Amino acid sequence: MKVQYVNSRKSRWMYWMLLILIFTALVSLILVFLFVPRPVAQPQSPDIVVQTHDVGVSSFARKFTFPWIEGDVETVNNDYAAKGFEFKKEDLSESNGQKAVYAEVADTYSQGEGKEVAVVEVHVQPEKGDKYRLFVTVPVIAQNGRYGIYDYPAIIPPPKRAAAPTESIVGSSLDSQDEKAVTEVIQRFFRFYSEGQEEDLKLLFADQKDRKGLSGRFEGMKEIEVHGEGKDKAQVNATVRMKVGDISSLLRFQFKMKKNGNEWKIIDTIPRI
Secondary structure, three states, X not given: OHHHHHHHHHHHHHHHHHHHHHXXXXXXXXXXXXXXXXXXXXXOOOOOOEOOOOOOHHHHHXXXXXXXXXXXXXXXXXXXXXXOOOOOHHHOOOOOOOEEEEEEEEEEXXXXXXXXXXEEXXXXXXOOOOOEEEEEEEEEEEEOOEEEEOXXXXXXXXXXXXXOOOOOOOOEOOOHHHHHHHHHHHHHHHHHHHHOOHHHHHOOEOOOOOOOOOOXXXXXXXXXXXXXXXXXXXXXXXXXXXXXXXXXXXXXXXXXXXXXOXXXXXXXXXXXX
């Protein structure tokens, strides 16, 4: 009986020791999970371009022109040059105190395979003398939201101005009575629209939907062209002067109109309101 008692006490002691060991192991695992940092996968950078916080080719190219104009080769290479391409000191203009004081992108076009070109207008202030403008083509490689300058920029002449398109409305002339009625509707439109008379304005439209007006003043019609499309449709070009706040300027609208019984109604406007 004495031997059995000793063995029973020894078994209980071993049982409690085992529980303590298991508890200690669990606590250790929990502490390791909570406090030991786990390895984080690092994103792989493409080999050809540098990472930047700039969004878009236009923004990247525009900001590049500032250090490029000022001859800051260190900034150009560290922040803008694509990996595998490097500017040398002699590749840039000497820094003679000139500053790029303003730059905006005038145009962009693609050359395929991620190669983009931005045409940047840069205003340069020399250390002495008057400001002048340069137009610079900036070659940018774009890949998955990353950008880099992959070749030398070029200075180009100012872009030529485009010719204004000539618009002519194709259609027959309305009779004098209908033309007069259409003109009166257009005049009322501009008066109600400029002065914010929205309840009156919507009644001029065939759908009579609510439309927002302005808080200004109609100062008069400069020009109106009315052309019929059959007997019950018309297309109108109108140029008027309108004042909103302190701004008094010429505005051009186009209208499509339809005769509803004896009344002419507006179907649509360009710009749409």
